[in-house]
Amino acid sequence: MTFARTVLAAALTAATGAALAGPPAAATSPWGADDEIGRLNLMTDASRAAVLSRIAGGKVYDLGVDYHKAMPSWSLLGDPTYQIWMTHTPQGTVVDDPMKVGKAMNEHVSYSGDAVLMYTHTGTHIDALSHFGLNGRIWNGFAHAQHLGDNGWHRGGAEKLPPVIARGVLIDVAAAKGVDVLPDSYRIVPDDLKAALKRQNVSLAKGDAVFIRTGRMRVIGDKDKYMSNPPGIGLESARWLVEDQGAMLLGSDNLSLETFPVETEKNWIPVHTYLEAEQGVAIMEVVDLEALSRDKVYEFAFIGASLKLRGASGAPMRPVALPLRAQR
Incomplete structure (x- = not known):
């Protein structure tokens, strides 16, 4: 079954009790009534200086993909291909x-x-917090009716996203499982993340930019295979990463971060709405993590700035990673 058919056919099973505990809604930001960037507020001058001071040397890993006419892209709902x-x-x-x-x-x-x-969510990109909402509102309660005009969002647009400089952590789930690519529709659970981190001898910290490797980048040359039924995280893993571990930004090498088919009947894309509307977490997709995996670089300075597309729900980004020295 293709990815498109999977999504449009809706979900397989009912949500867990935790997922359905109370009606999900767009959250009010703890950073104030004008906040449009959510957990990216965790970056400070001090946090940026701390990670930059630990850069080990001059090697740079390019985490972006090439843009070309045969590339995979989200055209399921009629959005233009590159x-x-x-x-x-x-x-x-x-x-x-x-x-x-x-x-x-x-x-x-x-x-x-x-x-x-191209669609603004093509190739290596970051979602603005206006990308997905719940019940007519996006992060911090900004309503479609008041804040979305014919020329884009007046609140939560991609131009508001700051350059990201943070400690980056690769969680190489595929390598921990001993496979090149996780199976189709594999739902990554917290135990998978914990096992990979233990294998890598790395711990997460509040304010990290966390990247999940499924291995899907290995098949990006076959756009149908890359798009169909991707492995990814489910709600339990999203909650563990954000609420328990304090992640600031989440990314992956697939075009969804989350797995499809999804685990809920009442929401066709629950991880996106949980992260963006409920938690204020920006999502990155189509991030090339292969070289980091090959060289076993699990901790790095993550540096990325997206295009300042006013009012857009997302924007292309060409991020880089620079290995860090171990902390004393």
């Missing part, structure tokens, strides 16, 4: 002479230009 086209070519410039400088000049000075079109 497109690129030339707006100027050297030969076209010779023919059209747009600057009116003549053939000789255009043959001497070549000119290329291009344009792209």
Whole structure:
């Protein structure tokens, strides 16, 4: 069954008692009535300085993926796939002479230009907290009716997301399980996360940017396989990471973070709404974690800044990781 059919067919089973304890709703921020970035408020000048002071050396891991026309993308609901086209070519410039400088000049000075079109949640990207809400409201109670205009969100847009500089932690669940890629629809539970962290001899701390490796990046060249029934975390793991361990940001190498089919009947994407609307946690998806896994780099300085797309529900990001020295 394809990912699209899975999602549109709804969920497999009823939610656990904990998941249904009280009607879920968009939460009010503890950072005040104007807060639009949620747990990214955990970053401070001191926290950024602390992680930057521990960078071990000059090696940089690029966590972003290439953008190209054959890449996997979320087009299930009609959003556009990535497109690129030339707006100027050297030969076209010779023919059209747009600057009116003549053939000789255009043959001497070549000119290329291009344009792209894509859904804002394409490739390596971060969700703004306006991406998913509950009952007409997003994080901090901002209502669709008052804060969403024809040109995007007036509250919670991607332009509000700050550059992220934080301690990053890789939880390599696939490696801990001894597989290249977790099975389709594998739901990662807290015991899986704890076992991987124990194997890596790493502990989580409040304010971490935590990245879950499922191994899906190994098959990104086959977009149907990459998209169909992805493994990922469920609600129990999301709660453990945020409420118990204090994670500030969560990311993964798949295009959903959570697994599909989901575990609830009353919500088709429960981890997203729990994290973004209820907890104010930004989500990153399609993060390339393969090199970190290969080199067993489990703790690093995570640095990433997204495009300041005003009013958008998400934005592309090209993040990097720099290994850290062990703390004394």
